[in-house]
Structures are given as C-alpha cells and as structure tokens.
Amino acid sequence: xxxxxxxxxxxxxxxxxxxxxxxxADDLAxxxxxxxxxxxxxxxxxxxxxxxxxxxxxxxxxxxxFGGQCHLRFDDTNPTKEEQEYIDAIKADVRWLGFDWGAxxxxxxxxxxxxxxxxxxxxxxxxxxxxxxxxDEMRAKRGTLTEAxxxxxxxxxxxxxxxxxxxxxxxGEFDNGARVLRAKIDMASGNINLRDPVLYxxxxxxxxxxxxxxxxxPSYDFAHGQSDAIEGITHSLCTLEFEDHRPLYEWFLANxxxxxxxxxxxxxxxxxxxxxxxxxxxxxxxxGGHVKSWDDPRMPTLAGLRRRGVPPESLRDFVKRIGVSKxxxxxxxxxxxxxxxxxxxxxxxxxxxxLRPLKVVIENYPESKTEELExxxxxxxxxxGTRKLHFGREIYVERDDFMEVPEKKFYRLSPGSEVRLRxxxxxxxxxxxxxxxxxxxxxxxxxxxxxxxxxxxxxRKVKATLHWVSAADAVKAEVRIFNQLFSKPDPDASNFAGDxxxxxxxxxADCQIERSLVDYKAPVQFERQGYFCRDIDSxxxxxxxxxxxxxxxxxxxxxxxxxxxxx
RNA sequence: UGGGGCGUAGCCAAGUGGUAAGGCAGCGGAUUUUGAUUCCGCCAUCCCCUGGUUCGAAUCCAGGCGCCCCAGCCA
Numbered sequence: 001x002x003x004x005x006x007x008x009x010x011x012x013x014x015x016x017x018x019x020x021x022x023x024x025a026d027d028l029a030x031x032x033x034x035x036x037x038x039x040x041x042x043x044x045x046x047x048x049x050x051x052x053x054x055x056x057x058x059x060x061x062x063x064x065x066f067g068g069q070c071h072l073r074f075d076d077t078n079p080t081k082e083e084q085e086y087i088d089a090i091k092a093d094v095r096w097l098g099f100d101w102g103a104x105x106x107x108x109x110x111x112x113x114x115x116x117x118x119x120x121x122x123x124x125x126x127x128x129x130x131x132x133x134x135x136d137e138m139r140a141k142r143g144t145l146t147e148a149x150x151x152x153x154x155x156x157x158x159x160x161x162x163x164x165x166x167x168x169x170x171x172g173e174f175d176n177g178a179r180v181l182r183a184k185i186d187m188a189s190g191n192i193n194l195r196d197p198v199l200y201x202x203x204x205x206x207x208x209x210x211x212x213x214x215x216x217x218p219s220y221d222f223a224h225g226q227s228d229a230i231e232g233i234t235h236s237l238c239t240l241e242f243e244d245h246r247p248l249y250e251w252f253l254a255n256x257x258x259x260x261x262x263x264x265x266x267x268x269x270x271x272x273x274x275x276x277x278x279x280x281x282x283x284x285x286x287x288g289g290h291v292k293s294w295d296d297p298r299m300p301t302l303a304g305l306r307r308r309g310v311p312p313e314s315l316r317d318f319v320k321r322i323g324v325s326k327x328x329x330x331x332x333x334x335x336x337x338x339x340x341x342x343x344x345x346x347x348x349x350x351x352x353x354x355l356r357p358l359k360v361v362i363e364n365y366p367e368s369k370t371e372e373l374e375x376x377x378x379x380x381x382x383x384x385g386t387r388k389l390h391f392g393r394e395i396y397v398e399r400d401d402f403m404e405v406p407e408k409k410f411y412r413l414s415p416g417s418e419v420r421l422r423x424x425x426x427x428x429x430x431x432x433x434x435x436x437x438x439x440x441x442x443x444x445x446x447x448x449x450x451x452x453x454x455x456x457x458x459x460r461k462v463k464a465t466l467h468w469v470s471a472a473d474a475v476k477a478e479v480r481i482f483n484q485l486f487s488k489p490d491p492d493a494s495n496f497a498g499d500x501x502x503x504x505x506x507x508x509a510d511c512q513i514e515r516s517l518v519d520y521k522a523p524v525q526f527e528r529q530g531y532f533c534r535d536i537d538s539x540x541x542x543x544x545x546x547x548x549x550x551x552x553x554x555x556x557x558x559x560x561x562x563x564x565x566x567x
Numbered sequence: 568u569g570g571g572g573c574g575u576a577g578c579c580a581a582g583u584g585g586u587a588a589g590g591c592a593g594c595g596g597a598u599u600u601u602g603a604u605u606c607c608g609c610c611a612u613c614c615c616c617u618g619g620u621u622c623g624a625a626u627c628c629a630g631g632c633g634c635c636c637c638a639g640c641c642a
Contacts, residue, residue: 017581018580018581041642042642043641043642045641045642075642077641077642078641078642080641081641081642131640135639135640138640139638139639142638143569143638144569144638145569145570145637145638146569146570147569148569149638176640177640179640180640182640189569189570190569190570190571191569191570191571191637192569192570192637192638193570193637194570195638198639198640200640201640202640203640217640219639219640219641219642220641220642221642224642240571240572240573240635240636241635241636241637241642242636242642243571243572243636243637244570244571244572244636244637245637246571247570247571266572268572268573268635273578279642321579321580321590321591322579322580322590322591323579323580323581323590324580325573325579325580325581326572326573327572327573327574327579327580327635328572328573328574328634328635328636329578329579329580330578330579331578331579331591332577332578332579332591332592334578334591334592335578335579335590335591335592337591338590338591338592339591341603341604345603345604346604350601352601379599379600379601379603379604380604380605409602411602412602420600421600422600422601423600424600453600454600455600462600463602464602465599465600465601465602466601467601525601525603527601527603528601528602528603529601529603530603551601551602551603551604552602552603552604553602553603554602554603555602556602
C-alpha cells in the first residue's frame with residue numbers, strides 16, 4: 001500500500017508517489033524483491049537532454065529512495081552511430097545533475113561474449129536461425145500492420161548449419177547485411193516485434209570500446225533485457241514506445257538461462273512546449289549550424305541548460321513537479337522557468353546591470369563629487385553581506401525605464417516624474433536631450449540630497465525604484481538574451497527548420513554593469529531583470545553574461561509591451 | 568474485428584465505489600527601496616461520450632468517440 005501522503009516534511013528532494021514507485025513499494029512489501037536495482041541506459045549517439053533528466057531522476061531517485069542502486073549502462077550496440085565524445089559527455093552530465101553510479105558503470109558491450117553464447121543457445125534449442133534474405137526481402141515478407149508476415153525460406157535450417165553460419169558471421173566471413181540471426185517466434189503475430197526479430201546483424205565497424213573485435217552486433221532487443229538480467233536489475237524503466245517490446249523482452253528471459261528476472265515498466269517521455277526533444281533533431285540543429293554547439297544555451301540539452309545557468313537543483317525540482325505517468329503530455333515551458341527561478345531566487349546574489357544604457361546627468365550633483373553607497377547582496381539572506389556602490393554625477397539607467405510620453409500604467413521615469421535610484425537617491429527628470437534623429441540620448445535630472453540611501457525624510461513616496469550604474473565606474477559587457485528556440489509551442493519535428501525562432505538569441509553588446517561583477521562567478525540576479533551567469537566566452541577584456549531566465553514580469557502583462565524578442 | 572497504450576481545469580497530475588488532492592499558468596488583494604520575492608483568497612456541480620449496475624460511479628459493466636506508438640539488419 002502506498003504510504004506517504006507525500007506532503008511536507010521529507011527531504012525536498014524526494015519525489016511524490018507515482019505508479020512506478022507504487023509498484024516498487026508493493027514488490028518490496030510483498031517480498032517479491034528484496035532490493036531495488038535500476039539502470040539508466042543511454043545510447044552514446046548524442047548528448048543528453050532534459051527528457052533524459054526525467055529518466056535519470058526517476059531511475060536514480062527511485063534507487064535512492066528505496067535504498068537500492070542505479071547503474072549507468074551504455075547501450076552501445078550500434079558502433080555506426082556511437083562515439084567516445086558522447087560517452088564522456090553523458091557521464092559528465094549525469095554527474096552534474098547530481099547522481100552517482102558508484103562502481104556501477106557498465107556497457108552492453110561488456111556482455112557481448114555472454115550474449116553471443118546465449119544466441120548459440122537459442123540456435124541450439126531451435127529458436128533462432130540465420131536468414132540469408134536481403135533487407136528488402138525481409139521487409140516485404142514481414143507483412144503489414146493488418147496482415148500476417150510469411151516465413152523465411154531459411155526458417156527451417158538445421159541447427160548445425162545455423163551454428164556454423166552464425167560463427168562464420170562472427171568470424172567476419174560475410175559482408176555487411178549478407179545475413180542476420182533471427183529469433184524463431186511467430187510471423188503472424190499481431191505484435192510486429194514478435195515476427196522473427198533480428199538478434200544479430202553484421203556490422204564491420206569500429207566500436208569505441210571493443211574496437212574491431214566483433215563483426216556482428218546484437219540488436220537492442222537482444223541486448224537490453226539480458227544486460228538487465230546480468231546486472232540483477234529488478235525494475236527496468238523505459239519509455240512508452242517500448243511497451244510493444246515487453247513481450248519480446250520476456251520471451252528472451254523465458255528462453256535463456258538468465259541469472260535473474262527483471263521486469264520492464266514503461267512511462268511517458270517528456271515533451272516541452274517551444275522545443276524539440278529528439279536526438280535526431282538536436283543532432284541536426286548542431287550539424288546544420290542552427291545553433292552553435294551541443295551546449296548552445298538555447299538547446300534543451302543538459303550541456304546547454306548548464307551553460308545557460310540552470311542549476312541542477314532546478315532540473316530535479318522540475319522533474320519532481322511534472323510527475324511520472326503513462327499519458328502523453330506536453331509540459332508548459334513555464335514550469336521549467338518556475339523551477340529555475342525558485343532555486344535562483346534563494347541562491348543568486350543581486351547586482352545591478354544596465355542592459356540598454358541611457359545616460360542620466362544629475363545636474364545639481366557636484367561635478368567633482370563621488371560617493372560610496374551600501375547595497376545588500378541578497379534581500380532575504382543577511383549572511384550574503386553588503387557591497388559598496390560607486391555613485392557620481394553621471395549614471396546609466398535602463399532605456400526601457402524612461403518614456404517621454406508615459407502610458408497609463410507606466411510609473412517609472414518620464415518628464416517631471418520622480419523615482420528612486422536603488423540604494424541611492426530620488427531623482428526627477430527635468431529635461432530630455434535628443435540627437436538629430438530625434439532619439440533620446442540623455443536625460444538631465446536633479447536629485448534630492450536628503451533622500452540618500454533611498455528614503456525621503458518627509459515621508460514622500462515614489463512609485464518606482466530603478467536600477468542604475470555609475471557611468472564613471474561601470475564596466476562594459478556583453479549580455480546574451482535567449483528566447484524560445486522555436487516559435488511554435490509544438491514545432492514539427494519532421495520539418496523543424498520553418499518553425500525555428502529567428503530571434504532565439506539576442507546579443508546586447510553595450511551593457512554597463514556594476515564593477516563588482518568583474519570577479520563574481522556565481523549565478524547572479526541583475527535586479528529587476530532576471531538571472532544571469534557568466535558565459536565561458538568571457539575574456540578578461542570582455543565579459544559575457546547569459547540570461548538564464550527573466551524575472552516574472554507582471555508589468556509587461558498589463559501594458560502588453562513585451563521586452564524585445566519575447567512573445 | 569492487426570497489436571499495444573492513453574483520455575480528470577489552459578498545462579502537468581492525484582484519485583481505483585462514498586460524493587474531484589497538489590503544482591504551473593491565470594485572476595483578485597496585502598506587504599515591498601527589485602512592477603521580483605513573500606503572503607492571503609479565487610479558479611472542475613464535475614472527471615471523452617452514451618447507456619447500464621448501485622442508496623451512491625471519475626472510479627464497476629456495455630457500446631461508442633478521440634489521441635499516441637509499432638511494419639529499422641536504430642535505440
């Protein structure tokens with residue numbers, strides 16, 4: 001029986017109940033299992049994305065919660081698509097997400113010899129045969145979704161001949177595609193996976209781990225369940241599309257002398273709005289130059305999210321919130337944003353940075369004077385301390401914080417209005433300076449010396465507080481704003497080019513940032529704007545920041561004015 | 568009349584015969600030197616549809632409808 005009304009107390013990291021956890025709890029309670037062993041089984045043919053994060057959190061999370069273990073096992077059975085680069089990246093990503101496989105790093109290729117022996121076992125028991133048909137012939141005889149297939153003319157080959165042929169396949173005597181080893185099950189099955197599935201194919205390719213030792217490789221179906229059995233996996237969790245494979249998975253376990261009997265359970269894979277979670281598409285995005293790299297901050301890859309500044313805690317929180325079920329769903333990207341803000345709000349220190357600078361000259365502030373003002377680093381965490389801000393006659397404020405003709409709900413700077421400069425003074429706009437083209441190039445303001453620190457002794461209130469930066473002290477920097485990679489909530493994965501958002505990245509090259517940011521490396525909140533992190537493209541000469549996510553913005557909702565590049 | 572799944576609010580998602588949890592989004596309002604955060608309150612007479620069983624059904628039965636997956640020597 002399910003326990004936990006799950007709420008409150010327990011480790012914030014513990015996920016709630018779901019059908020998988022219920023099954024496991026049941027198995028344990030009924031003593032069908034004495035421990036829990038799961039596995040995360042990526043194929044090293046691409047980078048991990050947020051959909052994998054769901055699986056990783058599920059597999060490692062469940063093992064942790066029930067005091068079991070989770071293995072990292074590379075499903076490396078297709079050397080034509082797999083690369084060492086991916087193996088290394090996957091390990092780094094899983095670790096970054098916060099999980100540890102301990103001594104349990106495995107590979108399907110570790111079991112190639114055993115798998116081969118089991119294939120011979122099947123041949124010997126008359127349950128597998130070598131088929132000489134071409135790929136096209138096999139396809140033609142497989143039948144259709146509504147019609148049964150036809151038996152291969154090689155289906156009744158003698159055991160000895162099958163054994164001999166299979167061994168020669170391994171020895172490399174035949175060309176790629178010349179023959180395959182097939183299970184002898186049922187060509188008329190309604191489940192196409194049972195129509196004599198291929199167990200081994202000839203693939204003369206270099207394997208990242210076994211090199212050229214093999215010229216035949218097992219198929220996914222023949223390798224996966226048996227690898228699970230070898231490792232003593234108890235609950236083999238995979239996505240819905242493998243549901244049809246379960247009868248085959250069980251067929252092998254029933255017909256082979258395996259050391260344990262794992263059970264497969266399927267859950268729905270993650271889908272997110274405004275992006276695509278398909279290795280094929282992600283690979284094309286990279287190879288086609290639509291993004292700069294696998295770790296481009298616009299990518300839903302773990303590497304991309306990491307570079308963008310998303311903390312691993314946010315991903316874990318997100319996965320916990322979306323739950324695990326069997327219904328296909330498309331999760332709103334806003335959920336991810338929420339989890340990112342949730343974590344960053346409490347961990348990121350605050351700083352000021354002006355992204356689109358507008359110069360302000362405070363006319364009644366003495367030309368030669370400068371001051372040091374104190375600012376808190378985190379409004380909800382005193383332990384984060386304070387820092388000094390340089391203040392002078394000339395400062396920069398955000399261009400969006402000024403409107404020559406303010407609209408109804410706009411209560412920032414406009415001619416004659418008074419606002420507060422955070423941690424500094426109240427200022428009032430007196431005059432607008434424009435260039436020949438009529439664009440505002442400078443604001444002339446006056447300040448009230450009595451409001452130092454940001455409060456008026458006479459109790460006078462102000463409707464807005466602006467972030468700012470000292471013109472004399474600020475440092476120039478580049479800031480990259482990322483928007484949705486796709487312009488549609490449900491991009492067409494089979495023809496994605498047309499759905500790409502042309503404004504997915506916006507580079508602001510002339511930002512003015514607070515000096516203290518020069519050697520601040522942690523995730524940070526630029527007040528009133530969002531969470532940012534230093535990008536690896538930064539050099540001592542040029543700092544580059546990535547916007548991880550913007551702050552919630554209720555103003556743009558009421559005004560209908562969205563920041564540039566946003567929808 | 569191929570096989571396998573799934574259908575609870577705009578989006579996730581609990582619930583498995585006793586009278587619709589929770590989260591995201593949204594909407595009000597309080598606090599606020601971030602239009603942020605925080606805090607309060609609102610937000611499914613109804614669970615794909617139609618019948619039926621029952622004192623009582625989202626939950627059971629029957630029949631429909633809709634969506635997803637499968638015809639790789641990919642995983």
